[in-house]
Amino acid sequence: MIAIKAEMPLSKPIRRFLSRTEETLDTEISLLRNPEAEPGGTLVDIYSYDIEKNVIIFPAHYIGLLKDFIIAKHCTHLLIKGAATKKAKYLVCSYNGDTVYRGMRQIYFDALKDEAKKDTKLPVKKLLQMLFILYNHFHEDINEVPWNPITNASVYYRMPKIRKTQLYHVMKESKADMDEMMDQESIIPRRYFVLNKAMFYARDMFLAKTLPADELLPTINIPQMKKFNHLEVKEMLTTRWTHTAWYQSKVFGDNMVEILDKHLGLVDWGAEPSIDYYYELYRTGVNLTNHLLAYMTMKDWFVWETPAHLLEAHQKKKEYEDEALKKIFGDLIADS
Amino acid sequence: MAVKEAVELLKKGTSFARRTKYREALACYDKALALDPASAEGWYLRASVLIETGKNTEALVDCEKAIRLNPHYADAWSKKGLALFNLERFEEAVFACTRALALNANDATAWYVKGVSLDELGKSDEAQEAYGRSLELEIILDMDAERKKVRKA
Numbered sequence: 001m002i003a004i005k006a007e008m009p010l011s012k013p014i015r016r017f018l019s020r021t022e023e024t025l026d027t028e029i030s031l032l033r034n035p036e037a038e039p040g041g042t043l044v045d046i047y048s049y050d051i052e053k054n055v056i057i058f059p060a061h062y063i064g065l066l067k068d069f070i071i072a073k074h075c076t077h078l079l080i081k082g083a084a085t086k087k088a089k090y091l092v093c094s095y096n097g098d099t100v101y102r103g104m105r106q107i108y109f110d111a112l113k114d115e116a117k118k119d120t121k122l123p124v125k126k127l128l129q130m131l132f133i134l135y136n137h138f139h140e141d142i143n144e145v146p147w148n149p150i151t152n153a154s155v156y157y158r159m160p161k162i163r164k165t166q167l168y169h170v171m172k173e174s175k176a177d178m179d180e181m182m183d184q185e186s187i188i189p190r191r192y193f194v195l196n197k198a199m200f201y202a203r204d205m206f207l208a209k210t211l212p213a214d215e216l217l218p219t220i221n222i223p224q225m226k227k228f229n230h231l232e233v234k235e236m237l238t239t240r241w242t243h244t245a246w247y248q249s250k251v252f253g254d255n256m257v258e259i260l261d262k263h264l265g266l267v268d269w270g271a272e273p274s275i276d277y278y279y280e281l282y283r284t285g286v287n288l289t290n291h292l293l294a295y296m297t298m299k300d301w302f303v304w305e306t307p308a309h310l311l312e313a314h315q316k317k318k319e320y321e322d323e324a325l326k327k328i329f330g331d332l333i334a335d336s
Numbered sequence: 337m338a339v340k341e342a343v344e345l346l347k348k349g350t351s352f353a354r355r356t357k358y359r360e361a362l363a364c365y366d367k368a369l370a371l372d373p374a375s376a377e378g379w380y381l382r383a384s385v386l387i388e389t390g391k392n393t394e395a396l397v398d399c400e401k402a403i404r405l406n407p408h409y410a411d412a413w414s415k416k417g418l419a420l421f422n423l424e425r426f427e428e429a430v431f432a433c434t435r436a437l438a439l440n441a442n443d444a445t446a447w448y449v450k451g452v453s454l455d456e457l458g459k460s461d462e463a464q465e466a467y468g469r470s471l472e473l474e475i476i477l478d479m480d481a482e483r484k485k486v487r488k489a
Contacts, residue, residue, distance in 0.1 A: 009421050009448065011467070012455045039482075061481050064448030064470045161464070168475055 008033075013161055014068045021075040024275065025082035028053045031071065035060040040173055041070035047081040047090050048307040054078060065165040072159050073169075076151045080285065083278035090282075093143050093289065094305035095313050101324040103135040103301040108328055110189040122187060128329075132321040134192055137181075139302060145199045146288040148173075149206045149264060150281050156211055157269040167213050171221060174204045178222045185245065194248045195296050201225075201253030206260045218253070225250065259295060263288040342372035346381060353385050361385050376405035380412045387415065392422040410439035414446040421449050429453040444473035 008031065010018070022029055027046060034057050041058040044051065058070040084090035095103075108131055115121055122130075155166060177200045185193055201218045208216035215221060219229035224246045263284055271277045286304070293299045305313075313320070349364030365382040372378065383398035399416035402409055413436035420429035433450035436443055451466035 009418065009452045011452050039478075059481070061477060062474070063445050064451075064474050065467055066471075066474050066478060161467070164468070165471055168471075172478075 008063075008067070010071070011065070011068050011161070013159055014071050017072055017075055017159065020273075021079055024079060024273075025086075027082070029075070029078070030055045031067075032057045033060040033062070033067075034058070039176070040169070041067075041074055043074040043077055045078055045081060047078075047085050048092070049311070050308075065162060066169070069155070069159075069162050069165040069169050072155045072162060073151050076154050076158075077147065079273075079278040080147070080150070080282045083275045084282040086275055087279040090307065091286070091304040092307055092310050093139065093302040094310040095139060095302055095320070097316075097320045097323050099301055099303055100132070100135060100317075100320040101327050103138070103298070104131040104321070104324045105328050106297075106301075107131050107134050107189065107192065110191050114189045126187070128325060130188060132317075132324070134188055135301070136317070137196070138192070138298065141196065141199060142289060142293065142298075142302065145203055146292060147285050149203050149210070149260060150267075150285050150288075152207055153210050153264065153267070153269055154281065158273065163211070167211060167215070170204075170207055170211070170213075171216060174200065174216065174218070174221055178218070178224070190245060190248075193245050194252055197246065197249035198252035198256055199292070201249055202256030202260050205253065205257045206264065218250075256292065256295065259291050260288065263291065338371040339375075342368040342375060342378065345371070346375070346378055349381060349385075353381070353388075356388075358385050358389050374405060376402040376409050376412065379405070380409065380415060383412070383415050383419065387419055387422065392419045395419040396423065408439055410436050410443065413439065414443050414449070417446055417449045417453070421453050424456075426453040426456045430457070442473055444470050444477060447473065 018029060030053055032055055037057045037059045039059060041056060044055045044057065046052065046054055056071055056074045058067045062070065081090050108127075111122075111127060111130070115127075152166065152170060156163065159166075178197065181188060181193055181196055204216050204218050204221065208214060217229075218225045220226065228247065228250055267281065267284055271280075290299070293302065345364045345368035349361045349368065352358070352361035352364060362382065362385055365378060365385065369375065369378045369382065379398045379402035383395040383402065386392070386395035386398060396416060396419040399412050399419060402412035403416065406412070413432050417429045417432035417436055420426075420432055430450055430453045433446045433453065436446040437450070440446075447466050447470035451463045451470055454460075454463035454466060
């Protein structure tokens with residue numbers, strides 16, 4: 001990774017927020033520009049990795065306000081992790097051999113149901129590869145999606161001067177997230193395509209209401225969902241919308257919006273930004289994650305464990321995948 | 337002949353700078369400027385690397401040399417603004433950025449540096465205006481970068 005340690009101007013509110021974050025957590029934060037960085041930036045922190053200093057990495061061409069928002073968002077997330085560490089324990093959604101097996105097994109059963117309806121079947125090898133890929137995909141999503149509206153709402157209330165920048169970032173992120181899996185729509189089981197889109201739909205609906213920004217409404221921002229804008233009930237019943245994955249995503253997504261509202265509606269976003277405030281945000285995130293997992297019947301797919309456990313799980317993921325395949329398919333899977 | 341060699345050295349230096357090999361970049365720029373001290377671009381490029389390595393006072397000197405050679409060098413004025421901001425000379429930074437923007441109104445960095453400098457001077461409304469212009473331009477740059485990424489993929 002080519003990283004350019006940044007000698008860069010920062011706007012006053014961001015400089016102050018960065019300082020306050022370092023003081024509150026008694027830690028240091030470095031800023032790095034990297035041409036290969038993700039558009040949303042990356043936080044590499046001392047609570048998740050065995051390192052001495054936190055690093056916020058952002059794209060090299062983010063020179064002004066675009067980088068300021070990235071810094072604000074990741075500082076907020078750092079505060080949440082740090083508060084959890086200080087007040088109790090910072091846990092993440094991790095996995096082990098048993099949970100991988102349960103997840104892959106469920107995906108396999110759902111894939112079989114879908115395959116039965118198709119004329120052209122998925123090659124067996126591709127089907128087997130897909131099981132862990134999809135499981136892993138949901139693991140990444142569940143560690144990201146519930147926290148996104150929390151950090152965004154907190155930044156919105158605390159950093160009014162970067163709201164326009166935030167809106168741009170959130171809209172860009174929304175379009176990119178909705179584009180995920182599009183190439184694999186015909187391959188992955190319908191259920192998982194729908195749930196993936198539903199999670200992002202719910203996030204965007206919550207943010208559209210919170211920021212507030214109608215442009216964020218998925219029925220306005222996402223091309224595939226525009227047709228659901230202002231749909232009359234009669235039109236909905238007379239057209240075969242219910243069979244489309246995007247319509248189903250909207251239905252599941254609307255239910256997830258209620259779940260988000262239930263948890264995030266209780267947060268006092270303007271409260272004093274103390275360790276207690278960020279710890280409350282952490283607990284809200286954990287509760288929201290659990291509720292979403294229960295709704296998606298994925299509760300036994302993951303375990304709340306330490307970040308060190310997750311790092312170790314990543315090291316062992318091939319082993320877990322192979323073991324799960326052997327358990328599901330028995331002797332039909334040759335030893336590799 | 338010397339000028340041609342200097343141009344090649346500047347290209348080489350820029351290639352090093354893009355890969356954050358700043359020591360090598362500076363070595364190239366030093367050689368280029370020894371061959372052609374009348375190269376405004378050379379002084380500007382060296383100033384850019386000096387700023388990246390935290391040597392703002394030296395960078396400022398180089399920016400001023402570039403500007404003396406070419407008073408309409410927008411990028412040099414912009415870089416001067418940045419060096420001055422880093423040195424906490426905010427009034428002068430605003431002046432330099434304003435000069436840069438008079439020459440090139442599409443410099444997102446100059447608008448941003450002007451904004452942060454105005455903020456430091458307590459001129460919040462003017463700062464917000466500058467931030468607004470900076471953001472518009474940054475978004476255009478970002479969308480352009482995304483398009484290039486898609487084309488490469």
